[in-house]
Amino acid sequence: MTKLCNFGILITLCIILGIIAGSVHAQLKMNFYAQTCPKAEKLVEEYVKKHIPNAPSLAAAMLRLHFHDCFVRGCDASVLLNFTSATKNQTEKTASPNLTLRGFGFIDGIKRIVEKECPGIVSCADILALAARDSVLVIGGPYWNVPTGRRDGRISNATESLYNLPPPFGNFTVLQTQFANNGLDLKDLVLLSGAHTIGISHCSSFSDRLYKFNGIYGAQDPSLDSEYATVLKERKCKWINDTEIIAEMDPGSFRTFDLSYYKLVLKRRGLFQSDAALLTNPTSKSFVNKLAQGSLQSFYAKFARSMEKLGRIQVKTGSDGEIRKHCAIVN
Structure with a gap:
């Protein structure tokens, strides 16, 4: 009888927690400011x-x-x-x-x-x-x-x-764990990595792959395409402590949101170790292949869903937190 009561209490508690979680998400909605600040x-x-x-x-x-x-x-x-x-x-x-x-x-x-x-x-x-x-x-x-x-x-x-924060030198286990901690799955990891199709990076985020892989001076990351590594050394990051020079994360189309990032990753030309890590797991590698060979519209739709999930991570709603007057300072 006691076990049944405990089980009943547990079920009730789960239902209550589910209602609370649901109410948090319910407060995050489209056009939230329609009445209070329509513009x-x-x-x-x-x-x-x-x-x-x-x-x-x-x-x-x-x-x-x-x-x-x-x-x-x-x-x-x-x-x-x-x-x-x-x-x-x-x-x-x-x-x-x-x-x-x-x-x-x-x-x-x-x-x-x-x-x-x-x-x-x-x-x-x-x-x-x-x-x-x-x-x-x-x-x-x-x-x-x-x-x-x-x-x-x-x-x-x-x-x-x-x-x-997922580090640019993170291996697959580290990346998967940090994404899972935020309610994001393996597909979200691959899709959100696709944001590397635009933008640039400072050499300090990847120079260890060129000059000090695994902490060994003079060692180069074997998972990085050797020709690409040479280009990075000669044209971008000429020394290990270079903190000023930058490199495109998606050379050739770093201002265009396209599929070339995935194609470069498959050629072992992803800029970061975290990019290369996507190929070390069979499931994520298969998904990278699928995205690279698929349509841009399909990628956009999938990326959109992952971004929506990202935007809901541990949000504060209702009376939690505050509305800052200045973004850099608490009220």
Whole structure:
């Protein structure tokens, strides 16, 4: 009888937790600001359309900023917070994986316009999610739904970025684990890696593959195509500690959201170890092959679904968090 009671209590608890989880997602919805700030999404879109054509590389920066935000404490704009003497810890922005992030001023510019229209209504987290989508769309990339209603977090810790962001030198196990920790599966890992079809990288993110593989000076990553490695050494990263020079993640079409990234990965010409890692698992390798041989429209549709999942990671809604007046500072 006791076991039956305990089982009944467990079932009831699961149902309650399911209702709570469901209510959180219910609060994140399309056109969340339809009544409180009906022009909000249009203002973000107009700002993006005005500025991205003049600086198309910011599209990749916006996408990366959104990704780095969501993987640490969820999509709560914690990556935008500045370190101040009032905070107990260095913020995410100061962590080594985030030192090359760009676009903070871009988000601040949107926030000022939205605040003027609707003070204290629209979160920085929603602005970042919308700006990432709209920026990619402006350069000809895919569209995905961005349900809104996120609230901004009050905590930002640099240490959490070190442990929760997938590193460019990560092996498949590390990558799969970190994605799974955020409710993302193996297909999401492959699809979201496809964002590397646009943008650039600093040499410091991959130079170990050229000069110090596995910590051995002079060793080169055998999983990297030797001819491509030579090009990187001679034309891009000429020494191991080169922190200023950059390289395209998808040479030849790094400003175009296309399938060439997957084709390069299959040729062992992915820039990062994390790109090469996609071929070390039979299931992910098969999916890379399928994407590379498939249609662009199919990739766009699949990428869109993964981006929607990304945008829902540990969101703060309802009375949780706050609506910041300035994206870089808690209220």
